[in-house]
Amino acid sequence: MSVNDLFKQELKVVNLGLKSFHTDLKSQGVTAVHVNWKPKAGGKKKMLDLLSKINKVK
Amino acid sequence: MTMRVMKARTIADDLVDFLANNHGCLARVHSTFHHAVNLLIRQDELITLTNQGEIAPMGCMVDGNDIFKQYLRPGDEVILDMDRIVAANGAFSVYLCEAQVWKSEILADLDPRPLDELEQTTHQLTEWLGQQPALGLLPLLAPLTNQGANILQPDNNIYSRYIANDLKDFTDAMLASDWELALSITDRLLGFGMGSTPSCDDFLAANLLVLSLVERLNPGFYPWVGGFCNTVANKAERSTTLISLNMLRHAGNGKMSRSHQRLVQTCLFGDTGDLKHLANQVLQHGATSGGDFLLGLVCALNWYRNSKMDHSKEGEEAWVESMQSQPVSIL
Amino acid sequence: MTLQTSIKRNAYYDSVTLMLLSRELQKLDGVEDVLVGMGTDLNLDLARGLGLATDDFDSLTANDLFIAAKFEEDLISMQKIEEAFLETLNKSTESDGDDDYQPSSLHAAIQAIPGANMVVVSVPGQYAAAEVEDALDAGLHVMLFSDNVSVEDELRLKQKAVEKGLLMMGPDCGTAIINGVPLCFANAVRRGKIGVVGASGTGTQEVTVQIHKLGEGLSQVIGTGGRDLKDQIGGLMMIQGFEALIADSQTDVIVLISKPPAPAVAEKIYRIAKDSPKPVVIDFIGGNRAAIESVGAIACISLEDAAQKAVGILRGQPVTDFTGFSIAEEEIERLVANAAAKLKSDQTELRALFTGGTLADEAMKLLGVNYDIYSNIPLSPEMAIKNLPEGRGHICLDLGEDEFTRGRPHPMIDPQTRTDFFKSHVDGKTGVILVDVVLGFGSHSDPAGAVAASVREIRQRLSNQGKDVVVIASVCGTDLDSQDLHKSVATLEEEGILVMPSNAQAVRLTDRVMQRMIKGV
Numbered sequence: 001m002s003v004n005d006l007f008k009q010e011l012k013v014v015n016l017g018l019k020s021f022h023t024d025l026k027s028q029g030v031t032a033v034h035v036n037w038k039p040k041a042g043g044k045k046k047m048l049d050l051l052s053k054i055n056k057v058k
Numbered sequence: 059m060t061m062r063v064m065k066a067r068t069i070a071d072d073l074v075d076f077l078a079n080n081h082g083c084l085a086r087v088h089s090t091f092h093h094a095v096n097l098l099i100r101q102d103e104l105i106t107l108t109n110q111g112e113i114a115p116m117g118c119m120v121d122g123n124d125i126f127k128q129y130l131r132p133g134d135e136v137i138l139d140m141d142r143i144v145a146a147n148g149a150f151s152v153y154l155c156e157a158q159v160w161k162s163e164i165l166a167d168l169d170p171r172p173l174d175e176l177e178q179t180t181h182q183l184t185e186w187l188g189q190q191p192a193l194g195l196l197p198l199l200a201p202l203t204n205q206g207a208n209i210l211q212p213d214n215n216i217y218s219r220y221i222a223n224d225l226k227d228f229t230d231a232m233l234a235s236d237w238e239l240a241l242s243i244t245d246r247l248l249g250f251g252m253g254s255t256p257s258c259d260d261f262l263a264a265n266l267l268v269l270s271l272v273e274r275l276n277p278g279f280y281p282w283v284g285g286f287c288n289t290v291a292n293k294a295e296r297s298t299t300l301i302s303l304n305m306l307r308h309a310g311n312g313k314m315s316r317s318h319q320r321l322v323q324t325c326l327f328g329d330t331g332d333l334k335h336l337a338n339q340v341l342q343h344g345a346t347s348g349g350d351f352l353l354g355l356v357c358a359l360n361w362y363r364n365s366k367m368d369h370s371k372e373g374e375e376a377w378v379e380s381m382q383s384q385p386v387s388i389l
Numbered sequence: 390m391t392l393q394t395s396i397k398r399n400a401y402y403d404s405v406t407l408m409l410l411s412r413e414l415q416k417l418d419g420v421e422d423v424l425v426g427m428g429t430d431l432n433l434d435l436a437r438g439l440g441l442a443t444d445d446f447d448s449l450t451a452n453d454l455f456i457a458a459k460f461e462e463d464l465i466s467m468q469k470i471e472e473a474f475l476e477t478l479n480k481s482t483e484s485d486g487d488d489d490y491q492p493s494s495l496h497a498a499i500q501a502i503p504g505a506n507m508v509v510v511s512v513p514g515q516y517a518a519a520e521v522e523d524a525l526d527a528g529l530h531v532m533l534f535s536d537n538v539s540v541e542d543e544l545r546l547k548q549k550a551v552e553k554g555l556l557m558m559g560p561d562c563g564t565a566i567i568n569g570v571p572l573c574f575a576n577a578v579r580r581g582k583i584g585v586v587g588a589s590g591t592g593t594q595e596v597t598v599q600i601h602k603l604g605e606g607l608s609q610v611i612g613t614g615g616r617d618l619k620d621q622i623g624g625l626m627m628i629q630g631f632e633a634l635i636a637d638s639q640t641d642v643i644v645l646i647s648k649p650p651a652p653a654v655a656e657k658i659y660r661i662a663k664d665s666p667k668p669v670v671i672d673f674i675g676g677n678r679a680a681i682e683s684v685g686a687i688a689c690i691s692l693e694d695a696a697q698k699a700v701g702i703l704r705g706q707p708v709t710d711f712t713g714f715s716i717a718e719e720e721i722e723r724l725v726a727n728a729a730a731k732l733k734s735d736q737t738e739l740r741a742l743f744t745g746g747t748l749a750d751e752a753m754k755l756l757g758v759n760y761d762i763y764s765n766i767p768l769s770p771e772m773a774i775k776n777l778p779e780g781r782g783h784i785c786l787d788l789g790e791d792e793f794t795r796g797r798p799h800p801m802i803d804p805q806t807r808t809d810f811f812k813s814h815v816d817g818k819t820g821v822i823l824v825d826v827v828l829g830f831g832s833h834s835d836p837a838g839a840v841a842a843s844v845r846e847i848r849q850r851l852s853n854q855g856k857d858v859v860v861i862a863s864v865c866g867t868d869l870d871s872q873d874l875h876k877s878v879a880t881l882e883e884e885g886i887l888v889m890p891s892n893a894q895a896v897r898l899t900d901r902v903m904q905r906m907i908k909g910v
Contacts, residue, residue, distance in 0.1 A: 002554035003633035014498045017511030024830045038148030089401035149493040249429025253404030344404035
């Protein structure tokens with residue numbers, strides 16, 4: 001979907017990070033979902049390594 | 059944006075074993091509830107995390123009041139390590155190190171109650187159960203415990219009405235010591251009823267639990283029990299929900315969640331607490347799960363009492379005969 | 390009578406809920422019979438026995454929940470039955486409404502909103518690139534607010550975005566308005582025919598606000614992030630946005646805003662501008678006028694000027710540089726005279742405290758030529774703020790820069806940082822204070838109030854020394870912003886603050902007052 005296609009669509013937003021950005025969008029009636037974002041696997045290196053090893057095997 | 063860290067308060071010993079031998083593996087979320095989540099491991103086995111309710115086989119109780127449904131969706135990945143369980147999406151982790159380990163198997167090395175006490179206990183429990191709201195399969199209490207009541211009452215609900223005759227056939231077969239017939243009747247029971255653990259499965263789980271304990275209490279007297287329990291579990295793979303399948307497997311291995319465990323222990327071995335209080339704890343499970351389990355329990359206790367009386371009547375001969383029984387065939 | 394089955398695959402509900410459900414559904418007007426259960430063979434047998442079977446039964450497995458209903462079509466529909474199902478489900482939850490699944494990942498969120506087309510990323514920098522990559526892979530456009538993303542990552546992600554025809558606005562992109570929707574820090578402006586691509590957050594805000602004030606509107610406002618026009622990135626998003634606006638039927642005039650690009654990058658942009666069928670206004674703040682005009686684009690001398698020229702071109706009017714003021718010279722002279730009269734002879738220093746980076750930049754470009762201004766964004770290295778001799782001299786600070794926002798919110802969000810600087814950096818030698826007041830989404834709920842309170846405190850402090858001070862401000866906001874432009878201006882004026890209609894004019898007025906103070910001119 002190109003940039004010009006985007007201009008013709010209704011904006012539907014996924015917000016990752018600061019909640020206030022999502023609140024502002026909702027206050028304007030924009031379709032938006034806020035992601036309760038956390039670093040993958042808590043950002044802990046050991047977990048991330050495990051996760052990538054497991055995912056490689058799949 | 060920091061990960062929610064929970065601490066495990068209690069962990070089942072079978073889960074500890076699993077993690078020790080399989081650490082660093084991935085589980086997938088099978089189902090989520092407000093205060094519990096089931097994780098799928100291997101082909102069809104479940105691990106349960108919960109912060110309300112109670113500890114169960116392959117279970118772990120954690121602190122806090124979090125709503126698991128907010129963190130996970132079925133299909134999400136969860137990393138299982140030896141000392142912790144971590145949601146791959148980073149929503150939360152559970153630290154296991156300080157948890158108390160709960161023995162999931164009912165101890166069968168205690169002294170069993172003498173028969174007359176067992177009869178009294180069964181009678182007390184049946185009477186108490188008769189006073190509870192007749193939900194699920196409970197309308198069938200009187201006919202199934204041979205109190206002479208008509209099997210089909212007008213106030214039976216649609217489920218109990220439909221299954222009444224099959225359940226009666228099952229309990230009659232058990233009382234007649236025709237375990238092979240009873241086993242074949244389970245085809246007409248498994249997967250039937252309301253709930254993620256259908257009513258008949260709860261009923262059967264109570265039976266399997268008692269059977270497996272009774273077999274351990276009386277080695278050699280019930281050699282068919284192992285095969286019976288395995289077969290029911292195998293049948294369940296095709297005929298009921300995954301959650302129920304896991305419950306039935308555990309029951310066949312003498313394991314069930316703590317309140318059920320304590321109640322059955324009290325019935326068979328005596329004095330681990332107030333009978334009515336423990337029965338009430340079980341009754342609270344689900345909408346009808348507890349009641350259906352209790353119905354199964356009183357039926358199983360009746361069977362056990364009956365069979366013990368048979369055995370003592372027949373004496374040595376019966377013992378020899380059962381030792382020479384056909385080896386159990388696992389269908 | 391109609392028979393229908395609703396199926397929830399792999400659905401598990403606690404049995405209390407299921408029991409409630411059965412009861413509630415049975416009660417519905419028009420429902421003759423209904424069975425809710427797991428799709429085990431025996432449960433389906435029961436359903437068949439009750440005459441509720443439909444063809445859907447064949448696809449049911451033990452782990453699926455079914456609702457088999459027999460109902461009178463005139464009285465109720467399966468849809469209504471499903472609605473009752475959901476209502477009962479929601480009622481039976483223990484806590485109130487906020488039990489809903491809150492996705493913890495981008496992937497889950499995309500599944501939750503079908504048709505999602507934009508991801509706004511403001512997570513910590515070290516995690517941002519991975520999230521942006523996932524978003525682009527999923528075919529979504531990106532607004533990347535986070536900074537502390539490496540140049541290598543920015544390049545790689547922008548190349549991917551260009552390949553897929555997607556926007557990757559950022560990193561460090563604070564302002565965009567896509568399809569009329571303000572994202573992150575942006576003002577409420579009307580829709581219209583002018584399209585903007587900007588590498589500068591508050592610069593973009595100022596231009597859009599001025600366009601709105603002049604009565605025109607914005608088609609699209611695309612951000613690129615502050616580093617886009619450096620050599621390493623090569624203007625990838627500026628070009629992507631520029632070309633999109635050329636192709637956009639709703640855009641008649643295009644405005645480009647940035648600090649001067651690397652020469653090679655500027656060249657690329659000029660080439661596109663040359664072939665553009667639509668007029669292009671280029672504000673490369675302080676950039677090469679001749680080069681811009683040689684390709685037929687229109688050069689600018691300030692952000693306000695860019696807006697004025699865009700509006701002028703749209704209206705088919707002749708365009709000239711806007712160098713002065715929008716109020717009459719006599720009035721300006723009066724303001725300058727009054728201001729200078731307030732000051733004692735030793736009050737000769739400037740304190741310019743900005744929350745918007747590009748607005749600070751504009752001030753530096755205009756004032757830094759005439760005065761030695763120490764700054765954290767100095768025009769030359771020897772004017773860096775750390776070189777300020779014993780705290781004496783003119784100061785202009787961009788309070789949104791990294792060194793001031795470590796562990797603190799950006800001053801546009803929380804005015805406290807500037808309030809602190811008002812206290813610490815203004816004294817008896819200060820003659821003029823220059824500030825910006827930025828309204829709009831993302832900004833504090835009453836930035837004007839915060840400035841007014843600080844000025845009140847300063848004037849009280851200085852009155853003890855028998856002194857006063859001149860405060861000049863501009864408000865970057867519109868009548869549609871929640872902070873209310875008119876109320877904000879009134880709040881400032883009540884404290885005796887001189888409010889000018891644009892940053893450029895505020896800076897020019899500051900220059901006039903300083904000239905009067907220092908040179909008596």
